[in-house]
Amino acid sequence: MRHRKIKGAREMLLAHEDYAVAEDEAIGKDWDEFFGAQRPLHVELGTGRGKFITGMASNCPDVNFIGIELKEEVLLRAVKRARDKQLHNVAFIAGNGARLMEYFKAGSLERIYINFCDPWPKNRHSKRRLVHRGFLEMYKEILTQKGEIHFKTDNEKLFEFALNEFSDSGFRLRNISLDLHSSGFEGNVTTEYEERFAALGMKIYRCEAYL
C-alpha cells in the first residue's frame, strides 16, 4: 500500500518527544528511564497507525509498549492516537523492525508482536519474512528466557510457513487459531488491517510461540 507523503512528517513526529523516538536515538536507549517506570517491555514490529498497540497499552497499564514503524507519516497517526488516549506506557520508534537488536538489549523483551507483516510470497524472498528462522534466531537473543512472540496474519501460506519456522527454531506453540474471529479466543485486540479483512469474511490466523 502507498501512503501519501506528509511534508514535514518527520519534524511533526519528533515534536511529540514523549511518544516518538528517532531511529538513531533508539539505539542503546534506556527504556525504563524513558518511561520513568520499570515494567516488562512488549514490542510490535510494523505498528502502522497504532490501533493494536495503543489498545494493548490501554488494557495492560503494567507493561511498557513500543511500536516500531518505518513510515513516518503513518506513525504520526499512531503517536496522535496515543496522545489522545493520554497513554503513558507506549512509545514509537521511527525505525526498522529488522534493526531490533540495536534498539534493545539482549534478553530484555518479554514479548514481540508481529501483526500482518509482509508475506513476501516468492520463495526467493522468504528470508525477508519477519518469521523467517533468521529473524527468529535474532528474536531469541533479544527475548527474555520466557519470552513470547504473538503472530497474526490473514495469509494462509505465511501462517503455515510461520508454524514450521517457529517449530523448527525451537519455539513451542500455543493458542493456535486457523480462524480467529470464529474461534472462542477471548481478549483479541484487532489491528485496522484486521478489522477490514475480517469484515470481508477473510480468515485470520494467529498463534503464540514461546521459549
Next chain:
Amino acid sequence: MRHRKIKGAREMLLAHEDYAVAEDEAIGKDWDEFFGAQRPLHVELGTGRGKFITGMASNCPDVNFIGIELKEEVLLRAVKRARDKQLHNVAFIAGNGARLMEYFKAGSLERIYINFCDPWPKNRHSKRRLVHRGFLEMYKEILTQKGEIHFKTDNEKLFEFALNEFSDSGFRLRNISLDLHSSGFEGNVTTEYEERFAALGMKIYRCEAYL
C-alpha cells in the same frame, strides 16, 4: 458412513491368519515373532480398506506395519489388498484404536498414523477425538523415546484442535501443511478418503508431532 454387513466377515477375515489378528489375540502379542523379523513398528489407527498402510508397507520394506480397524467387513478389503500385493511386513488387528495399550508394549512403537479420524465436532465429545490430550498421553507411553505421530485430516477445526493438543502435551511439530496437495510436500501416501476429498478441491491438513 454405514457399511454393508458381510455375513461371516469375521470368519473370512481370520482365515487369513498371516494378515489378520483378532482383538483378543492381539493383546500382549510378540509382533517381532509374528512378522518373523525384528523391525521398527508403525501403527495406523482406523486403517479402513488399507490403501494407506499397504502403500506405506510397499514403500518401506524395513518397517513392520499394523493397521487397526473395528469394522471387520472393511478390514477384509485391507487384508485382501495386502495379500494381493504379497506384502510380508503388514498385518491388521480387528480391534479398537483406543485399546492400543493392550496390543503393544510401552515404548514399542516408532510411529502412529492417524488419518481422517472422526472429528467429533461437538465440544462435549472432544475427549473422543483421537488427538485429544487423553489419547496423546497414552500414545506417549507406547511410543519409543523418539516416537512420532503423523496426522492427516480434511477438517480444519479438528486440525486446529490437534495442533494445540500436540503442543500443549509436549510434542514438537514439523512439516505442518495447511493445504497438503498444493504444498511441495513429497512422498505423501494417500488414503481412499483423501483421494476422494482432494479431488473435490477440499484442503487436506497434515502435520508430524514428535517427542
